[in-house]
Amino acid sequence: MSRLKLALFALIFLAACRTVPPPAQPHSGFTAEQQAVLRQIGFQPKGDQWEFGIADRFLFATDESRLMAAQKDSLAHTATALVNVGIVSARVEGHTDNTGTARHNEKLSLERAAAVADALAQGGMQRNRLIVRGLGFRFPVESNATPEGRRENRRVVIIVTPEAVA
Known part of the structure; x- marks a missing residue:
């Protein structure tokens, strides 16, 4: 019985002496320079992952997938900045409001995402490193009951992750 007590005491003593590492800090996978950019x-x-904030999304007119010149310039600047810090891939997701059929909105959202991906490619990102998705009206960020809400839902979001996108 005394051996059991001794072994138990030794385990408790060793456990109390063990250094507990600090909790792991969240690691985004991006360097400090990349995060700053x-x-x-x-x-x-x-x-x-990182994505454009609400104020920086690319919004579209109803039933429209063309980018304005200022949007293309902004995307070229974005692509150049990303490539300059080694972020060379992204996921581009197009969205619509809920006017029109689901089939039409799937096509339109894909066209919107493709237009943004093409502009990013013009700015220096390799087009084959950009995943383009059309998500239709499945993921609204605002209510489609108002014109303002519908406008917010006609958007493209650019998402980057530390993992390579193939």
Whole structure:
């Protein structure tokens, strides 16, 4: 019985002496320089990925997928800034409001995302490193009951992650 008590005491003593490491800090996978550039050009962290914030989304007119010249210039600047810090891939997600059929909105949202991806490619990102998705009206950020809400839902979001996108 005394051996059991001794072994138990030794385990308790060793456990009490063990150094507990500090809790792990969240690691985004991006360098400090990359994170600074992402913030500077309007991206916001969301878990392990970064995406354009609400004010920086690319909004479209009803039933429209063409970018204005100023939007193309902004995207070229964004692409150049990303490539300059080694962020060479992204996911581009197009969205619509709920006017029109689901089929039409799927096509339109894909066209919107493709227009943004093409502009990013013009700014220096490789087009084959950009994943383009059309998500239709499935993920609204505002209510489609008002003109303002519908306008906010006609958007494209650019998402970057530390992992390479193939």
